Amino acid sequence: MAQLVSASSSAPANVAGESRARVSAGRLVLTTITAATFAFLYVPIFVLIIFSFNQAKSGATWTGFTTEWYAKMFANEDLIEAALNSLLVGTISTLVAVVLGTLLALAMERYSFKGKAFWDGLLYMPVIIPEIVAGVSLLLFFAFIGLERGFPTLLAAHVAFTTPFVYLTVRARLADFDRSVEEAAMDLGADEWHTFWRITLPLLMPGVVSGALLAFTLSMDDFIISNFVKGVGWNTLPVYVWPQLKRAVSPEINAASTMLLLFSIFIVVLSLVLQRRQSRI
């Protein structure tokens, strides 16, 4: 950039020199900010990973390498159970949210009815409502209809707060959907059912998959709402981890967090691979 400016400019040398200095100063600032941001984002995570291999029982001093905490973590039945609960709730709620969100998006995109903008707005709301409000209201609601807290309430809550995210991603994909391919399918003898399964759904898949991954990660992550609506004995991983931390940050929790991190990275990579494969065609 600086070279281009000085080479192509016929202005006096001092002006060219000045602009070069300004450009490289700007570059320095930008580089620094970028580096600082990356450090800010990833150094803590890096520290967490390192300390999950630290021999010391507590504290932030390095005393030697060990995998003991990982062994302990896998032997901790409560923690494993909470992790399995999280996986179970995450998987089932994602499946339900994907079906609901996709159908909602199709209905909202394809049909026109009175007050559509209003209903559309309502579907965005859960995304911006503070989680604490969502948690309290869900708790009240379950109490109101006399539903005892437990797996069903946990599942229903997770479906409720993940569905709008699936809806939003699928709706975005639908916005630039070319409906003439559906007409082409009908023209070639496909009824509505075949058109949906052979044409519409495959073309919406990238949106559905990103929505599903988003829903799953949000569900796995969720602490506040889960904490409100879970029943006794229905700990999810974040809900289990929280009280442990009140005592002290144990290396075992570091190990569990590292495992969760690996899992998230796996999901992100999976979504990138799926998207790459989709965009090839």
Add this chain to the structure above:
Amino acid sequence: MKSDFAIELVDVVKRFGTVAAVDHVSMQIRPREFFALLGPSGCGKTTCLRMIAGFEQPSSGQLLLQGKPLGDIPAFKRNVNTVFQSYALFPHMTVAQNVAFGLEMKGVGRDEIRRRVADALDLVRLPQMADRYPKQMSGGQQQRVALARALVNKPEVLLLDEPLGALDYKLRKEMQIELKQMQQQLGITFIFVTHDQEEALTMSDRICVMSTGHALQVGTPLEIYERPNCKFVADFIGETNFLPGVVTEISGEYATVNVADMSLVGRLGEGVTLGASAWLSVRPEKMQLVDEARANPSALNTNSVTIDSVAYVGSDTRVVVHLGGQRLDVWDENNISTLDPNFYFRAGERASLSFPADNALVLVK
């Protein structure tokens, strides 16, 4: 009862809100015919096709496929296939899968599908592209896939919505010939939408000229060009000069029009009445310019004109003349070969312009 027509539109109207996109259109398309719908953008061509295909329901009127009312039979049950303006290929399927789709939906057996897909791709000369995705092909190739995907089903009628619109000039010319050959070879009725008059004239058995939702004239290319039934058709197809005047005499198939104190005679057009104002329409290539000395000024449709400009374009010379305050285009065929730059009239000179009565048309104003 087997009908004489592949497709019939009977007084069909299609309204979108208050706008009539198709306004009381009737037409009859014969089996194995190459039928063109020709008209400017927005005149209702696509809407007509969409009603035949079953994507739109007429607001009133009736459509018949081989004599049977189409009614509200859904698109997927009509033995009609469409080649879409935008191709509308399935982006997530290979070429072979695209072409096989219609056959799969009809429950054709796997071996037969494989054979017919291969045949269809041979027909459109794309046999080696079966495993490509639409994105990996050029516009012309995609257009052929769209064609193969429709043809493989052996429909009674094939609807083509400006299928050559996206192609460059040369490919377009090639595809016009190929399409025409294919249509004759397969014996399928083609309804072909275009807004390119040359394309319609060269390819079609018959043409329907449309304007703002109306079907103005249906006829062979010859009929449409030589005997347009209204000013719009005469103007839309080819080049024409229009001289405004008043009808002073009607005798048999001819009418006399008074244009700026000249009496000009042309063929009597539909609905022209004595005393009414009318257009005398005459095409630039249907008039002769001769030296005044050699002309007989009292002959029919012969008048003295001033040459306004002369442009040599190779095959002919394009002249603009002044006739009674009107500018007229005259195209004179260059049927002599000479290097003399003064072989022709020059601007400012006078000449005698004439045309036989059969070369002009008197049309309603």
